[in-house]
Amino acid sequence: MINSDFRKKMADSWFSYLQNQICKEFEFLEKGRKKFIKRDWNKKNKKEGGGTSFFLSGGSVFEKVGVNKSTVSGKFTKEFRQKILGASKNGKYWASGISVVAHMRNPKIPAIHFNTRFITTTKEWFGGGMDATQSHKDMKEKKLLHNMLKRVCTQNKKNYKKYKKWCDKYFYLPHRKETRGIGGIFFDYEINNWSKNFKFVRELGLAFIDISKEIIQRKSNLKWKQKDKEKQLIKRGRYVEFNLLYDRGTKFGLNSGGNIKSILMSLPPEAKWK
């Protein structure tokens, strides 16, 4: 019988496996010249878990990339628990997830973000998504990204259109009236049929590797100029604004005693504001 503990273990070990695969693939893109640095951390109360972050900066492809996995549990503060599905009664939670943010050296390659998570309160569900942020307009690349994401959704009988809309709505800066990037997919509260959802989450993780490699390899030899870099730095400023003002993941991290370095690993290595 599949019980909750079993599901937690399965999700947790998948996220660890995927983290290692992503790091290997990304190191391969760096032609082995740059390696990830591994760092383990624990919550203050060690019984409440912790995580492992892999970090690489100053690469020829990746200016900065973080691949984080954490598995934590505890009790949300009273204020925060209202905002979390199934947590309003006692605030207890368990959560495991992987998140990746890659800021590229070459401004013609978009920043990419990927995340999948399994959260349990009195309810349990999967969530996640993948999206990209161009500073250099490229419709062909945008199509490529969306087609590849559409395929993995369709194969798993998931509503790609809904996830795409959700992504556009989520990664939106109301104060700028701008989207953060070129979209992708975003989903949450995938609550029924655990096995089916878990399969989707695994396939999306593998698709993320394929999509990033595709996007990076198409362009890694493209020349760029200082003015392209400047555009990228301004776009990254928007990325910072979104992540600090609105991102739920950041807020979840800060409200669940997460590791600051890992939470803020999503911030770009450098950004500008005009």
Add this chain to the structure above:
Amino acid sequence: MINSDFRKKMADSWFSYLQNQICKEFEFLEKGRKKFIKRDWNKKNKKEGGGTSFFLSGGSVFEKVGVNKSTVSGKFTKEFRQKILGASKNGKYWASGISVVAHMRNPKIPAIHFNTRFITTTKEWFGGGMDATQSHKDMKEKKLLHNMLKRVCTQNKKNYKKYKKWCDKYFYLPHRKETRGIGGIFFDYEINNWSKNFKFVRELGLAFIDISKEIIQRKSNLKWKQKDKEKQLIKRGRYVEFNLLYDRGTKFGLNSGGNIKSILMSLPPEAKWK
């Protein structure tokens, strides 16, 4: 008889006057080689006011500096009004203020921030403060700043110690367990004796000009190296984190239909995250 409308007019015109003085003095520090660009903006509903922002970037002293003044009115959203003194009943407010943030070219000169405001709801009060953010430790400068601020407080029978503590508490990044800068003063809800408070606010404004000039001129010829700049850029990353995650002024701006460019003018021209 001094009524509320009169007090509003007095505060509003003081902030405009001070804004012009600050711009003149800062342009003088740039030896007239760089001039502020003026931009007026209005709230969507023009009856609810607007503001004027002065902006200078790429100077030899100021890498980026904004001097904003706005006078706005309206009704706070239900959620936000709980957080504002005297606004819980109907949410009506009127507010006028000036705020200055200067990010320096020379990393040995601290970033400086100054703000004074007059807010009316069913209550009315002054608030404001001044503080500095060093990336290059300089105890002499820190003392100088605090002594000059202490003097203007003492001359106005204001509790400097309380204001200093408030500043340290306010400009604190809990997730980093770091202060934003080297402190200064912060005050709010100065509610009784309008004339006395207005006098203090005016003298603090003039003191801000003296202090900034003193701080800048002491060091404007100091040589610096790339590694000093790097330290400054990392410190500026913290500045961004504070302003987007915690700053009440930023939240007030976003919640009162303020002008995005002016609100986010406080963000540095460039920042880095390791």
